[in-house]
Each structure stands twice: as C-alpha cells, then as structure tokens.
Amino acid sequence: MNSTTIVIFGASGDLTGRKLVPALYNNFRKGRLPENTRIIGSARSAFTDEAFRAKMREDIQKFAAPDFDAQTWEKFAPSLHYQSGDMSQLDDYLALEQRLSSFEGKRGNRLYYLSVAPQFYPIAISMMGAAGMANETEQTGYRRIIIEKPFGRDLVSAKALNGMIHKTFQEKQVYRIDHYLGKETVQNILVLRFANAIFEPIWNRNYVDHVQITVAETVGVGHRAGYYEKSGVLRDMFQNHLLQLLTFIAMEPPAIYEADALRNEKVKVLSAVSPPVGEDLAKHAVRAQYEGYRNEPGVDKNSSTATYAALQLFVENWRWQGVPFYLRSGKKLADKISDITIQFRRPPHQLFNSQAGISERFTNHLSIHVQPDEGLHLRFAAKTPDKGMDMQPVDMEFHYKTSFGETAIPEAYERLLLDALNGDAALFARSDEIEYAWKIIDAIHAGWDGPQAPPMMTYNLGTWGPEAADAMLARDGRSWVQSDGEHKM
C-alpha cells in the first residue's frame, strides 16, 4: 500500500505548531492529504507520541481555531508521531530511518521539512545523506525536502548552501519555501495577468508610469533580535518576499503553467534588475531604523541594522525599460499591509480644464491588496454629478470576502505543503532564482557598507517610515499610494 510520511525537523519550534501542523490538519479536514499520510515531528526535546499529539491539539485549536472540531481531530491525531533526535548525531538519523522504514514497508513517499535554524541546514542535510534518507528511486518512492528561509545570507553563502544541498539532493527534490507565494492574492497576480485579456496589453512601459510594492508591518523585532540583527530588512523581506512579488508583476507570460517554465521567466526578471549603485545609491535606496530599535532586548546599542528600506529598482528589458519599481518594507509602521500598485500614465491630452475635486497628479492605478482585505481596486476618474465637468477619483473594487466568502482564503502553508506533496514546485524558488536575488541585495549592502552610504535614518513608531522615502519619490514627481488609494502628498 502506498504511504506518505512528512517528517518535520525542528518540530518543537514555533513554526510547526503555529503554521505547519494546523495547515496539515486543514488539508486533512478538506480531504486533500494523500491516503495513509503520517506526520513525524523530530527535535531534541523528549516527547512521546501522546505528548506531541496533545501539544499539537492545543496549537490547532489556537491557530486553526474556527476549523477545529473534535471529531476530525480524533481521526487526524493517530497520524501524528514523534521521534526525538539530535541534528548532529548520525545514530539518531539512522534510528529515524529505521522507524520510517518500519512504517513504510518496502515503499513510501517522504517529504522532509527543515524547520530548524539555518546554521543546522548543512549538518542536517549531510546527515540525511549519510543515513541514506535522500536516495529516491522508483522502488523507494519520492524523497523531497522543503527548506525554510533564510536561504544563505548573501550570494556566496547561498551558492555554498546550494552546492552543499546538491551533494545530497538533486534540485528536483528541493522545495525552497517563500510563504508569500502561498498567498492566494499573489497567485492571483498570474491569473489577473494571464487569464484576462484586458490587462496584459497595457502592462508595459507604454502605459505604466511606475510600480509600487509595499509590505508594511506593525510588529517590531520581538524576541527575534538574535536573528534580525544579522539579517535586517533587506535579507528578511526584500531578498525573498518583495523580489518574488516583483517577479510576478514583471515576468513575461510562460508558455505553460509548469514549474520550470514559470521559474525561467522569474529568473529572467531577476537577472534584468539593476539595483542602484554609486551615487545613485543615496538617492534611490533609503534605510532606517525605528525609534527605540537599539534599546530592544538583544539589539546592539550601536546597531546599523535597517528595520526599514525603500528602494528604486529598474528591470532593464524591453517591457519595463525606464519604469521605476519602488519597493518599501519595514517594521513598526502605521499598519500591517501588503499592497502592489500599478500606476498608469496620465492621459496624453487633457480634455477637461475644470479639475476641481481631482488632483493635478491624478492617474489611473490598479492596486492589488495582498493582505488584509484581499482584493483589487481599479481607480479611475468619474464625472461628479451635477457639477459641470468636474471629476472625482472612484474605485472599482473586488474583495475576496464579498466574492468568495469570509473564510475563503486559506493559510499560505496549506497550498505550499500540498504542492510539495504533489510534486509541483511552481511556487517554490529554484537555486538560480535565489542566487540572482542575492546579487541584487548584495549590491545594495555593499553600497551601504561603502563610502557613499546613505545615512541611517530613524522613523517614528506608527508612521509610514522616514521622510527620505517620500522624498525619494517626490524627486521624480511621484508619491506613495496609501492603503485607501490616496496618494500621500
């Protein structure tokens, strides 16, 4: 009988209880897990299967709250197991391998999930290799591995990590996860662009003035200072989430919806991105820290880690030549929001002189609300009734909530875990994508460490970041679009 085992390394960590097991539970509840699926948590802590189940029950109740029901849980619980192990001990991997084989018999598919601190990736992967856990053949069933970010801390370390992984796993076995790609609204960018005929003809430099990508958070570093101090906003958010969003907006249509076809197009975009360097760096890359960051527990009193950045990037190709992509992200900002705005050019000729009620700078824009209140807003001018030819900006809106129901949007991990189980790597990053993304981030870091580095700004808590980021757009006669669709003046 065919069986599937999901092995979560780092099972006592936050991610397992908060995201992974609730997502697997939901997939089970929806009848989407393959038949005979087992989940084995592994970490150093000593748990029995029963104790692990009890902990997971609590977590599911908390993090999959409205979807928890005791009956489904009773059916799901027996599939959960636990095996304690030390990441650096080959014997522990051999014991795990033995337990897996005893479950599986001759054949069983396996999905490993590496949810451990990144410094353990090399040892875990080489030990898995040494224990024979990575060999996949027709007879054994598949062996796949999901790896969490951060994937290296620069190009050199990412290449070394890729090289190291490829000694044990072939690229086709590797699923590098970026949870932004599991978000419905991000996948919908592909549908919006490539399943509709009306957007693509204007999706280029002839009609688009610029693109804005904002990923704002209200939280600070919290208890993650140890990680964050070494990472900062460019490594934590830009190298992965923001650049992934950029690729979805900027890519050419792939000929087919298939992992490598899609990822080839994304790689082309990343390889065409030109980051600001030299004198441009100070003008086109703003960095800042939130007020009080240096007093956070675990943060260096002289820390030079940026918690906010705003960048102007160009995609140097036929479609996007000369169109700026403004990206910004930060912690402790005014709102938790991820938005993408495609700002269109002005009409070539102004027919209506009387512009009362509408700003001089009014143009059409399409905003993709990635989260929260997921949806799309298309802004255009409408004639104000009974007021001559005065105009006002109005929005045509699509909200997931109203079209598909309040609970239509699943957690990103549900889709991604399912895709990995189904062998669909389209929404996972390939090694070359990761490396091109690092090239961009490394160039900016190099500038920030060099003689032409822009100063580190401080921004007030609960604002939209430093004024320098507004000035960056204002110099080009532009401004950030706020979440209500208005331009920040």
Ligand code: BG6
């Ligand atoms: C993670 C970052 O990848 O994404 C965190 O490490 C950040 O610092 C998080 O808070 C944001 O994700 P989301 O889905 O809440 O926007």
